[in-house]
Amino acid sequence: MSERLAIFAEGLFAAHSGKTAHGVIRYGNREVVAVVDSTNAGRTAAEVEPFCVRDVPVVASVAEAVERGATSMLIGVAPTGGKLDPAWRPALLEAIDAGLDLEAGLHTELSADPELRAAAERRGTRLRDLRAAPPDLTVPAGPASRKAGVRVVHSVGSDTVIGKKVVTLELDRAARERGIASVYVPTGQTGVAIAGWGLAVDHVISDYVAGAAERLVNEGSERGDLLFVEGQGAIYHPAYSGVTLGLLHGSAPDVLVLVHKAGATALRNYPDLPLRPLPELVSAYERIAAPVRPARVAAIALNTSTLDDAAARAAVAEAESATGLVADDVVRFGADRVLDAVLAALST
């Protein structure tokens, strides 16, 4: 029986913390039969959040999702702290009792919860923790070990939470629409929920981040030969730069895309640390990549979501003039120009 997914987002589907749900609906190739959120019941996903695009019905209860044929349920909200909210427990137990598999990307593992685990064992359903790392991770074999003919494009950024995942997904989609055997390679828990495979590299022990990235590239190369590897963190981010660099050296890309939020001047979580100018970030990423595997930044992917159209076009022009590279907002204006620049860089 093929999977039919319900997404649990009670009370939060319209909120920023529902972004896992939004991403799975917009980008996933999994069949989503319902969103559970009683506060938005009766509307469609796209009516509540236009970014979702698809007309998935929002329903009031787990029972209604089961009526619509759900076979599994994803917890599609990421509360601050990443803990299991006690208020969700009755709904999660109801889903298990109805025979649904449960899936989540929380810090607290579903399978570490005695009540949920006992219920799932009794009913014979599965608990899937998207952040759980496989036990056999190790260090990478190195970039020379990669299968011939596989090309890797990696989205790096000036900060966290600026849309690296969305850029990666849009570039992959645009490439597939051109008939290219392209693959989105997920490196965080939302990406894993969207794609149904992958690893949350930020939850791997630090010794194995690069090994996890190499493994993702190897797995991706079984699915296609142009890989778009989602980036994490930022090279000058005081908390996450280690994840960023391990992922960069482990995935050993051929080409980089630099993602930046137009107008941002300091790190979101460290406002006393100013962002470096785009040309400096371009050369920082190229220099740090080079000794492991040389990679050029092919284009700047700007997030202009806080600007109006005229200001967005001005920001794109400014980024192009500052860096001498193609810049664009791939959500607002389409991914074609950035993709063209990526493909041109790969063919040189």
Next chain:
Amino acid sequence: MSERLAIFAEGLFAAHSGKTAHGVIRYGNREVVAVVDSTNAGRTAAEVEPFCVRDVPVVASVAEAVERGATSMLIGVAPTGGKLDPAWRPALLEAIDAGLDLEAGLHTELSADPELRAAAERRGTRLRDLRAAPPDLTVPAGPASRKAGVRVVHSVGSDTVIGKKVVTLELDRAARERGIASVYVPTGQTGVAIAGWGLAVDHVISDYVAGAAERLVNEGSERGDLLFVEGQGAIYHPAYSGVTLGLLHGSAPDVLVLVHKAGATALRNYPDLPLRPLPELVSAYERIAAPVRPARVAAIALNTSTLDDAAARAAVAEAESATGLVADDVVRFGADRVLDAVLAALST
């Protein structure tokens, strides 16, 4: 009752994999009453391995270590893979039954072994896993949060296993000999065994490496005001660069010391990846540190252990001429010149 340590190194005390034992004897301020290695019994630690310096007796059995007053026993060998060797089990159980606490920095946790745990619970002794991370780690507050007056010196390197820990320990010792309130800050399991505190940052989940480093600096600043933070990995190392950068940004040093093995031309574990020239490594570390907290490389600490004296002096002169910085082998020729350069850099 104060601790008296036995170090278990059966069959391996003379080998490279006995380096944890050697480090604890040479540098530790813990009282070591015996090394257990029946193949070297009757000699002293310094007779077996001159690097140890101290005349700790090597004995044939756990029973003899107990006779000499041991209250705890450290597993002082690091076998490839970091697993518990089944051949050690009788000796470990004998130590527990004699009332000794057990301590190890293995990948397999002592406390996860049912037989050892049951024995320790029965006897009321403790099992201490040096690599275990505390459960309350998180992201760093940022370099601006540091206590005023605390200065941080961080040893970075061109590769792994070239002596960053030894350089850090020698600089700390030389500073304390000058009456400075200096502290060695351990970031790996051998360092934790030597100092009796610290964290193995390579076993922290990658999201929290920088947070762990900041926490070590904060703990160190309760012990003194000049901190020598041990480095891990190397910035261009394809497996461990993420650990290196997380540790660098999280500890946010004021001054760096660059450790290099004289004569090395490629990464030890990735021989197809050449080492970059020293001046390039100096600027790479300075550039990547700067956006979080600016730090200059004050000196080059060369490991000349594979060279004779004349070649060692030539290598030092060559490194000085290439970088314009003070260079020296702090083990072979003493730490004073490098320490002088560090203190001068801190005072500018």
